[in-house]
Amino acid sequence: MIRxxxxxxxxxxxxSHVAGFDKRVGSNEEALAGLVDGMxxxxxxxxLCGIPENLIAQVRTMGVRQLTVVxxxxxxxxxGLGVLLKDRQIRKMIASYVGENAEFERQLLSGELEVxxxxxxxxxxxxxxxxxxxxxxxxxxxxxxxxxxxxxxxEFKGRKYILEQAITADFALVKGWKADWYxxxxxxxxxxNFNPAAATAGRVTVVEVEEIVAPGMLRPDQIHTPGIYVxxxxxxxxxxxxxxxxxxSR
Amino acid sequence: xxxxxxxxxWRVARELRDxxxxxxxxxxxxxxxxxxxxxxxxxxxxxxxxxxMGPFPAANEVDADxxxxxxxxxxxxxxxxxFSSADSFAMIRGGHIDLTVLGAFEVxxxxxxxxxxxxxxxxxxxxxxxxxxxxxxxxxxxxxHASKDGESKLLQRCSLPLTGxxxxxxxxxxxxxxxxxSGAFVLRERAPGVSIDQVRAATAGKLVVAGDxxxxxxxxxxx
Numbered sequence: 001m002i003r004x005x006x007x008x009x010x011x012x013x014x015x016s017h018v019a020g021f022d023k024r025v026g027s028n029e030e031a032l033a034g035l036v037d038g039m040x041x042x043x044x045x046x047x048l049c050g051i052p053e054n055l056i057a058q059v060r061t062m063g064v065r066q067l068t069v070v071x072x073x074x075x076x077x078x079x080g081l082g083v084l085l086k087d088r089q090i091r092k093m094i095a096s097y098v099g100e101n102a103e104f105e106r107q108l109l110s111g112e113l114e115v116x117x118x119x120x121x122x123x124x125x126x127x128x129x130x131x132x133x134x135x136x137x138x139x140x141x142x143x144x145x146x147x148x149x150x151x152x153x154x155e156f157k158g159r160k161y162i163l164e165q166a167i168t169a170d171f172a173l174v175k176g177w178k179a180d181w182y183x184x185x186x187x188x189x190x191x192x193n194f195n196p197a198a199a200t201a202g203r204v205t206v207v208e209v210e211e212i213v214a215p216g217m218l219r220p221d222q223i224h225t226p227g228i229y230v231x232x233x234x235x236x237x238x239x240x241x242x243x244x245x246x247x248x249s250r
Numbered sequence: 251x252x253x254x255x256x257x258x259x260w261r262v263a264r265e266l267r268d269x270x271x272x273x274x275x276x277x278x279x280x281x282x283x284x285x286x287x288x289x290x291x292x293x294x295x296x297x298x299x300x301x302x303m304g305p306f307p308a309a310n311e312v313d314a315d316x317x318x319x320x321x322x323x324x325x326x327x328x329x330x331x332x333f334s335s336a337d338s339f340a341m342i343r344g345g346h347i348d349l350t351v352l353g354a355f356e357v358x359x360x361x362x363x364x365x366x367x368x369x370x371x372x373x374x375x376x377x378x379x380x381x382x383x384x385x386x387x388x389x390x391x392x393x394x395h396a397s398k399d400g401e402s403k404l405l406q407r408c409s410l411p412l413t414g415x416x417x418x419x420x421x422x423x424x425x426x427x428x429x430x431x432s433g434a435f436v437l438r439e440r441a442p443g444v445s446i447d448q449v450r451a452a453t454a455g456k457l458v459v460a461g462d463x464x465x466x467x468x469x470x471x472x473x
Contacts, residue, residue, distance in 0.1 A: 046298045046335065047321040049314065072335070097375035108373055117373075120297065121339025121381030128336040141343060141384040144362075144415030147376070177315075189315040189332055193298050196334040224334075240314035246322040248306040 023183035023233040024212060028058040031206050031234045035171050037064050038091075042127060042169035043071040043081060044198040048243050050191030051080045052175040052208050054236035059173075060084055070094040070127070070167055070201075072120060072194055074104045079241050085113070094167070096120035100243070119147060122164050124197050129166035131200020131229070136165045172202025175238075176209040176225070180216070183207065183230030184223045192224065199225045208236040251443045252424040253466075258392055260285040261466060262351055262422055265390060266292050273297065273342065273382060275352030276320045278392045282351055293329070295347060297378040299338045302330025319378065339378070343385040350386040352379060354393050354418075356408045359455040361418040361430045363391060364410035376413060383414035395423035395452045402454035404428070404435055425449050427466065434458045439466045 025031050032055060035041070041059070045051030056075075059067075060083050069090050075082030084090050085103050092114040098104045107113035118126065119141045129137055138161035142148045152163040174195045177188035185207055187195055199205050207225070212235045253261065259281035266272065266282075268290035274282050283303075286292055294303040296318040303318055304325035311325065318324045326332065341347065354365040363383060366376040383389060396402055404421065421428045426449045427439040434456040437449055442465045450457055 047317065049298070049317045049321070095375065097377040098373050099375060099377075105373055109370070117375050119376050119380035120335070120378040121343055121385075124335040124339050125343075139343065139384070141381045143384070145380060145412040147380060189313065189326070190296075190299050190317055191315040192332060192334050194335045197336045242312070242314045242323060243317075243321040244323070245312055246306045246324070247309045247312060 021182045021227065023227065023230050024181055025232045025234050028054055028234065031055060031208070031232050032058050032062065032171070034204065035059065035062065035064055038066045039064070039170040040068040040070065041171045041173060042167065042198045042201050043069060043173045044175055044193065044195030045080070046072050046190070046193035048075065048080050048241050050175050050187065050193050050195055051075070052173040052206075052236075053080070053238055054208050054234075055173040055206060056081060056084065059089065060087060063087075063089070065089050066091045068092040068094070070123075070169060072123060073097050073099060074101050076101055076243065077103050092116065094118055094123070096123050117147070122147075124194060126164060126167040127194065127197035127201040130168040131197065134166055136163050138163055167201055169202050170204065172198045172200075172205040174199045174205060174207040174225070176207050178211045178213055178218060179207060179209045179230070179233055180213050180218050180227075181233070182215050183227035183233050184218055184220075185209065185225035185227075185230065186218060186222060187224050196225050199229045202231075204231045205229055206232045206234070208234050210238060211235065251441065252395075253441045254424075255281060256284075257468060258422055258424060260468070261427065262390055262392055263287065265349065266290060267348070268292075270348040271295055271301065271346065273347050273350045273386075275350075275379070275382075277353045279351040279353060280320065295338075295341070296324070297335075297338050297342060297382070299333050299335055300324070300326060300330065301333070301341075302327045304330070339381050342378070342381050345385055345387065347382075347386050348388060350382050350389045351392060352382060352389070354391045354403070354413070355397075355410055356403050356405055357391055357393070357418050357421055357430075358405045358408045359430060359433050359435060360407070361416045362408045363413045363418045364408040365413045367411055369411065379413050383417045389418055389420065391418050391421045393421070393423060395425040395449075402452055404453045404455050406455040425452055431458075436460065437463050439464055441466060442468065
């Protein structure tokens with residue numbers, strides 16, 4: 001269960017008003033205030049697409065260590081979550097794909113880094129379930145494989161399923177496209193990926209976006225992440241590095 | 251002659267049907283998109299949250315926010331939809347994908363598949379492969395018949411950690427198209443110029459050869 005932290009501080013731009021539903025904070029330091037050694041952090045993104053670049057950089061600047069990081073990938077060697085790996089700030093990684101990250105694979109094989117490899121769909125659902133107050137769920141994914149070892153097995157309608165536990169985190173770091181002051185978030189294209197599920201799974205959910213707009217500027221029926229999930233909101237500047245640029249010849 | 255990667259993709263594309271929602275894995279499966287018959291329409295699903303993946307973008311259309319599951323820049327075709335990873339795997343796990351094509355290190359006669367790690371050597375992670383094989387009824391594994399070291403990849407029992415158990419029924423290799431039935435590989439088609447004995451010699455798991463096994467024809471246009 002997530003008990004949403006009541007923020008002890010008033011995070012407002014002017015400081016002259018009660019924050020109320022205004023989730024905006026003025027700096028990355030404010031955005032991640034309270035993040036300390038040993039915490040669990042769930043991070044949105046797929047590869048380098050839709051990652052909260054500036055918040056990750058802030059985690060690096062803060063130098064917090066012994067983190068458990070939950071994210072589909074771990075960036076690349078010199079960008080995204082890869083920089084936290086390089087700085088040895090991550091104790092444990094819960095992810096589905098090591099892929100092209102040589103440092104991740106090295107730390108995994110040498111045993112320096114604890115890694116819980118989780119099927120991608122199971123990872124997304126563990127975040128979603130965590131945010132939705134569902135402590136665990138059965139899935140056929142991973143049954144009869146190393147992923148299923150040691151997990152409860154149950155049969156439904158003649159098919160075997162394993163019990164997977166939900167994930168919640170001390171902090172969720174999310175990248176959106178646009179948000180209003182109230183933290184209603186819209187994602188762009190496939191930069192959505194894990195971000196909506198991650199946003200629900202944090203006790204403190206911090207969202208960085210490309211543009212913050214006034215309430216009323218976004219259509220209520222097109223909001224991907226409703227503001228209730230969002231605690232802190234900040235506007236960032238993004239490099240948006242591309243892992244594999246592929247083009248067609250004209 | 252063993253099939254080229256392109257010929258393998260072309261052969262798999264013949265299994266596509268009009269109106270199919272299809273997930274193509276990384277590697278040879280990705281090439282299948284190049285051989286979709288002109289007279290049918292299929293929607294390609296990319297598990298990072300895109301249904302209706304289009305071709306690679308022109309150089310001036312490249313968008314960092316629009317990639318496929320292989321992290322390549324792509325486009326979204328007309329009629330595409332985009333959604334979260336949780337929704338994407340709900341459609342995969344829920345059995346809504348009509349055909350899944352993926353690669354493997356090993357497949358065995360029980361329909362087990364190993365594709366995500368070699369202990370002590372190579373750890374890629376399973377990505378979405380475990381969800382895909384658990385969620386789909388209709389799966390085609392495409393891979394080379396033998397490893398780079400010449401070892402058969404069609405085994406009596408997989409030696410590597412599994413991706414899924416008893417979930418594979420169809421395998422296309424560079425030598426043959428086979429179906430898995432009752433604890434054996436059943437040889438259905440041979441690559442042009444590849445003999446039954448060659449397939450037998452390259453297959454470590456039990457192989458059943460029933461009647462005439464036709465050669466694949468690459469003269470016919472795809473159905």
